[in-house]
Amino acid sequence: MKAFEILEKWARSRRKASAPALIAPDGTCLRTWGDIDAESLELAPHLTGSTSPVALQLGNHPAFPAALLACWRAGRPICLVDASLKNLDSLTNSIGPGTRISSENNRLKIDPLPSPRERSDSACVFKLTSGTTSLPAPIAFTSHQILADCDNVCAGMGIGPSDLNFGVIAFTHSYGFSNLITPLLCHGIPLVVADDALPRAIQKTLVQTRATVLPLVPAMFRALCSVDSLPPSLRLCISAGAPLETSVAREFHAKFARKIHSFYGASESGGICYDASNEPLTEPGFVGSPLPGVEITLLDPQAPTSRIRVRSSAVGSLDSTTPANFEPSDLLAPGSRGFRIVGRVSDIINCGGKKVAPAELERVIARCPGVREVIVFGSRQEKIHALVVGDETLDHQTLRRYCAVSLAPWQVPREFHLVPQIPLTPRGKISRLELAARFS
Numbered sequence: 001m002k003a004f005e006i007l008e009k010w011a012r013s014r015r016k017a018s019a020p021a022l023i024a025p026d027g028t029c030l031r032t033w034g035d036i037d038a039e040s041l042e043l044a045p046h047l048t049g050s051t052s053p054v055a056l057q058l059g060n061h062p063a064f065p066a067a068l069l070a071c072w073r074a075g076r077p078i079c080l081v082d083a084s085l086k087n088l089d090s091l092t093n094s095i096g097p098g099t100r101i102s103s104e105n106n107r108l109k110i111d112p113l114p115s116p117r118e119r120s121d122s123a124c125v126f127k128l129t130s131g132t133t134s135l136p137a138p139i140a141f142t143s144h145q146i147l148a149d150c151d152n153v154c155a156g157m158g159i160g161p162s163d164l165n166f167g168v169i170a171f172t173h174s175y176g177f178s179n180l181i182t183p184l185l186c187h188g189i190p191l192v193v194a195d196d197a198l199p200r201a202i203q204k205t206l207v208q209t210r211a212t213v214l215p216l217v218p219a220m221f222r223a224l225c226s227v228d229s230l231p232p233s234l235r236l237c238i239s240a241g242a243p244l245e246t247s248v249a250r251e252f253h254a255k256f257a258r259k260i261h262s263f264y265g266a267s268e269s270g271g272i273c274y275d276a277s278n279e280p281l282t283e284p285g286f287v288g289s290p291l292p293g294v295e296i297t298l299l300d301p302q303a304p305t306s307r308i309r310v311r312s313s314a315v316g317s318l319d320s321t322t323p324a325n326f327e328p329s330d331l332l333a334p335g336s337r338g339f340r341i342v343g344r345v346s347d348i349i350n351c352g353g354k355k356v357a358p359a360e361l362e363r364v365i366a367r368c369p370g371v372r373e374v375i376v377f378g379s380r381q382e383k384i385h386a387l388v389v390g391d392e393t394l395d396h397q398t399l400r401r402y403c404a405v406s407l408a409p410w411q412v413p414r415e416f417h418l419v420p421q422i423p424l425t426p427r428g429k430i431s432r433l434e435l436a437a438r439f440s
Helices: 004-013 033-047 064-073 089-094 143-157 174-187 199-209 218-224 246-256 358-365 396-406 432-439
Strands: 020-023 029-032 054-057 078-080 099-104 107-112 125-128 138-141 165-167 191-193 213-216 236-239 260-266 270-274 286-290 294-298 308-312 324-326 330-334 339-344 349-351 354-356 371-378 384-390 415-418
Touching: 004 064, 004 143, 004 174, 020 033, 029 033, 033 064, 033 107, 054 064, 064 078, 064 174, 125 174, 138 143, 143 174, 143 270, 143 308, 165 174, 165 199, 174 191, 174 213, 174 260, 174 270, 199 213, 199 218, 213 218, 218 236, 218 246, 246 260, 260 286, 270 294, 270 308, 286 294, 339 358, 349 371, 354 358, 358 371, 358 384, 358 396, 371 432, 384 432, 396 415
Parallel strands: 020 191, 054 078, 054 099, 078 125, 165 191, 165 213, 213 236, 236 260, 384 415
Antiparallel strands: 020 029, 099 107, 125 138, 260 270, 270 286, 286 339, 294 308, 308 324, 330 339, 349 354, 371 384
């Protein structure tokens, strides 16, 4: 069976059948462990008769864990699909899902899909890459690899059954799946099911549910700084999906006396690094040291920044017995306390024959008085652009004067764009490709 190991873990979790497993934002019980089990057993017969993947496109729905278990009990792998993705043609061509599970008016829909492809391999989950540099692509994982990632994350972050996870990041994203869904199924960690990411809604839900662990993306933490308080029950804040700005980390720590712990991972490998220290973030892009079970090797150990090779039992590969390798396109700088992300290979701007790393320019421009956030990107004409969020005193002339003094002439952005906020992708990430198309 494709997900035998996970189903075995689930069998242990469901022994506390009458205890709450899924919590509503108002603190009431949505599903007990027994409810999830019964719901999955009811769904499973509707999914038998095929071994083709099931496109799970439910969003943060209370039936998500049961639908997942039902697919695996029916012997079918699942593909995690954003609720916003309308066209599944790319998935049909690559992995051939035969069924889609979605929601309409809060009720489950099970629909057949054309061109199903029967599978006999050991894949139980297909994750989609973020698509920040190309079209999203499916990555196959066995149950062994999914469990390894879950164990690495829970051990590295110190999350256990006495915790209550706050689930407002998308369950179908690699981050949400690894930090919320698999800990629920494999480690018995209950989950608040939420879909309102507005700061006041998050604050209210934290108070009403007494959730202890809050995984968000940086933009959500930035917005959460606007609330007046956070409940004492909240013990752990985790940020992933994009580098956390030091200004946000400092403001959050000063206001709420809590550190935001940076987490770095990838769809292809699951969790990679985590900043477990209690010191406030001071270095831009700092993501800490490798998680338990993860080995990192610098591909260019003599250079100040380098791509890395990640070796872990959680890296996507259909061989469940041998730890696999993955080489992200991120550039990392090693330090005494861990690693710092300084950009991506694809972000490097070739400006008149000189290589420009956007992250290095961003660190300089961020020190200009009045600048709150900045993203640097290159246009197709190899011109440097800077997208800047600032206060009311900031203008183009101030930025140009500051950069003229602080940077080499060829490093000064050709264009500055003053905006109220940095545009993000639906996954809460920054896509320099999209920014270049939009602003240049």
